[in-house]
Amino acid sequence: xAKEHTVKIEAHDFNFHYGAKQAxxxxxxxxxxxxxxxxxxxxxxxxxxxxxxxxxxxxxIDGTRVEGHMVVDGTDVYDKDVDVVTLRxxxxxxxxxxxxxxxxxxxxxxxxxxxxKKVSKSDLEEVVETSLRKSALWEEVKDRLHNSALSLSGxxxxxxxxxxxxxxxxxxxxxxxxxSALDPISTGKVEELIAELKDTYTIVxxxxxxxxAGRISDQTGFFLMGSxxxxxxxxxxxxSPAMKETEDYITGRFG
Amino acid sequence: MSNPFRSKHTxxxxxxxxxxxxxxxxxxxxxxxxxxxFVFREASSLFIPKKFVEAPSLSATxxxxxxxxxxxxxxxxxxxxxxxxxxxxxxGQFIYSPKNPHYPEIYNPDTGLLPADIDVVPADPEAEAPPxxxxxxxxxxxxxxxxxxxxxxxxxxPLLIGTAKTTIIAILIGAPLGxxxxxxxxxxxxxxxxxxxxxxxxxxxxxxSVVIGFFCLVTVASxxxxxxxxxxxxxxxxxxxxxxxxxIPIVFSIAEDxxxxxxxxxxxxxxxxxxxxxxxxxxxxxxxxxPGVFAAVLLGVGRAFGETMIAIMATxxxxxxxxxxxEPARTVAATIGSEMGEVVWGSEHYGVLFFLGVLLFVVSFGxxxxxxxxxxxxFIKRFQGQ
Numbered sequence: 001x002a003k004e005h006t007v008k009i010e011a012h013d014f015n016f017h018y019g020a021k022q023a024x025x026x027x028x029x030x031x032x033x034x035x036x037x038x039x040x041x042x043x044x045x046x047x048x049x050x051x052x053x054x055x056x057x058x059x060x061i062d063g064t065r066v067e068g069h070m071v072v073d074g075t076d077v078y079d080k081d082v083d084v085v086t087l088r089x090x091x092x093x094x095x096x097x098x099x100x101x102x103x104x105x106x107x108x109x110x111x112x113x114x115x116x117k118k119v120s121k122s123d124l125e126e127v128v129e130t131s132l133r134k135s136a137l138w139e140e141v142k143d144r145l146h147n148s149a150l151s152l153s154g155x156x157x158x159x160x161x162x163x164x165x166x167x168x169x170x171x172x173x174x175x176x177x178x179x180s181a182l183d184p185i186s187t188g189k190v191e192e193l194i195a196e197l198k199d200t201y202t203i204v205x206x207x208x209x210x211x212x213a214g215r216i217s218d219q220t221g222f223f224l225m226g227s228x229x230x231x232x233x234x235x236x237x238x239x240s241p242a243m244k245e246t247e248d249y250i251t252g253r254f255g
Numbered sequence: 256m257s258n259p260f261r262s263k264h265t266x267x268x269x270x271x272x273x274x275x276x277x278x279x280x281x282x283x284x285x286x287x288x289x290x291x292x293f294v295f296r297e298a299s300s301l302f303i304p305k306k307f308v309e310a311p312s313l314s315a316t317x318x319x320x321x322x323x324x325x326x327x328x329x330x331x332x333x334x335x336x337x338x339x340x341x342x343x344x345x346x347g348q349f350i351y352s353p354k355n356p357h358y359p360e361i362y363n364p365d366t367g368l369l370p371a372d373i374d375v376v377p378a379d380p381e382a383e384a385p386p387x388x389x390x391x392x393x394x395x396x397x398x399x400x401x402x403x404x405x406x407x408x409x410x411x412x413p414l415l416i417g418t419a420k421t422t423i424i425a426i427l428i429g430a431p432l433g434x435x436x437x438x439x440x441x442x443x444x445x446x447x448x449x450x451x452x453x454x455x456x457x458x459x460x461x462x463x464s465v466v467i468g469f470f471c472l473v474t475v476a477s478x479x480x481x482x483x484x485x486x487x488x489x490x491x492x493x494x495x496x497x498x499x500x501x502x503i504p505i506v507f508s509i510a511e512d513x514x515x516x517x518x519x520x521x522x523x524x525x526x527x528x529x530x531x532x533x534x535x536x537x538x539x540x541x542x543x544x545x546p547g548v549f550a551a552v553l554l555g556v557g558r559a560f561g562e563t564m565i566a567i568m569a570t571x572x573x574x575x576x577x578x579x580x581x582e583p584a585r586t587v588a589a590t591i592g593s594e595m596g597e598v599v600w601g602s603e604h605y606g607v608l609f610f611l612g613v614l615l616f617v618v619s620f621g622x623x624x625x626x627x628x629x630x631x632x633x634f635i636k637r638f639q640g641q
Binding site for chain 1: 446518520521522523524525526527528529530531534538539542543
């Protein structure tokens with residue numbers, strides 16, 4: 001078996017509330033470094049909420065509250081002295097809908113880089129090229145870097161968003177159903193991309209597509225009604241799940 | 256067999272509703288068009304050489320027994336000046352508004368006198384001709400606006416300067432404040448703050464401009480005078496501040512709408528890349544809303560140079576040809592507003608005032624056209640890529 005990886009993200013008795021409604025119940029798990037971790041489960045089960053808790057995107061929603069600990073590299077991200085902006089620079093995120101900024105392709109990728117420091121033009125060009133190569137988009141757009149990002153197709157836009165997240169060189173890449181709005185060919189490209197990126201980044205992926213979780217993830221967590229039912233190696237989850245709920249969901253008996 | 260797709264019901268209610276909507280819409284377009292036509296027609300009397308037209312119903316209407324006709328402002332100004340030679344007691348004079356016996360009937364454009372002022376009608380009006388005749392173009396482009404002098408001077412340059420001066424001041428103050436307030440309310444304010452601030456500023460948009468003008472006249476003027484130490488209270492700065500009070504709510508409310516209609520997902524995406532709220536607002540949301548924000552500023556400009564009451568009350572209303580913000584100004588709109596009520600219908604002054612109205616139309620139309628065709632495209636290109 002593959003050697004054990006160090007733990008990158010840990011949740012200890014993590015609870016999450018939207019106002020009066022509790023969305024996550026006592027989540028405990030450890031996500032290893034430089035592997036792909038997938039979360040599956042029916043809609044509304046809390047997997048996206050958990051993902052968005054890692055980089056504190058849920059802070060943007062009024063009236064949310066957390067209990068317990070979400071530890072990244074040994075630091076609780078909900079500590080008072082954690083700077084959210086720095087945290088988010090270390091934890092990139094790709095959303096379900098591709099949302100390029102209404103700027104040129106070039107500016108989309110350099111956006112995160114130029115926020116806090118001056119970067120020379122040649123450095124920027126280099127980063128744009130590497131990021132686009134990493135996200136397998138370079139060949140398609142290299143001649144029109146200064147065209148609007150909105151002129152790209154849906155699949156290209158999503159890869160652009162991945163390139164944009166990769167450009168600031170995060171350690172963790174959170175992906176919230178990155179392929180749900182894409183056609184099978186684009187999905188294939190993004191999946192190849194994820195497989196390549198996992199050598200460099202810790203990837204956490206939320207997906208509705210169980211085949212996708214089976215294809216690309218190293219371990220899989222199954223969420224149901226706000227609880228983490230089972231978390232194990234993907235092969236184990238898909239071949240011999242320990243819990244009945246997991247088996248029912250995977251075999252399509254419900255959900 | 257019968258056509259299965261044939262409508263079984265005739266939707267009379269919907270048909271009526273649809274046609275009423277169509278009628279109302281076309282009626283409003285027609286009304287707007289007619290306003291244009293009216294203003295342009297009145298102004299055209301300036302440039303078309305005057306012809307003395309025989310008044311069609313002179314004898315009937317000048318009879319003392321004529322039925323009283325309600326005052327009809329602006330009606331039939333095209334035939335306002337008619338010769339009365341041959342009629343009793345007024346050789347060389349003009350009958351004005353022949354329909355209305357209660358309105359002063361006789362006006363002599365050479366002396367500028369109404370019948371109340373003259374008991375004895377000069378027998379030979381040519382003797383009273385103005386000493387100097389000024390050509391119309393020369394008159395309009397001169398630097399003096401003195402429409403009721405012995406030789407009326409209709410130099411619109413000081414009015415244009417005054418309008419530009421106060422509008423620029425109003426926009427320089429109003430646009431940044433309005434946009435910043437919109438940014439704050441759209442992205443930074445807590446929800447309860449937003450719920451108070453937004454309606455409060457929008458309420459200001461419906462504020463009677465005479466109240467704003469009064470406020471400037473009394474309070475802002477003293478304040479500005481204290482700071483600048485000028486000998487007079489009213490000047491373009493006070494007027495500009497007053498106009499900016501009218502501009503801010505317009506810029507705010509349209510810019511705020513534009514900003515909050517930018518998808519929230521862009522906001523999230525930007526924050527997820529490790530930008531602060533301010534960077535997100537300034538570098539992502541504002542550019543994404545750029546066309547809307549630009550439209551907001553443009554409407555603000557329109558309001559500033561079209562605003563009449565504040566301009567009359569707070570600018571000093573003196574037609575000076577000076578670009579200094581510390582000197583009084585008089586805007587085009589204020590000129591129309593303060594003089595139209597007293598002008599003699601159909602006179603040259605009347606025509607000039609309508610000509611100023613046409614100028615207002617043309618400038619705002621041109622401004623919109625330029626923005627639509629040129630600036631907006633460049634703006635969008637600059638902020639959003641090609």
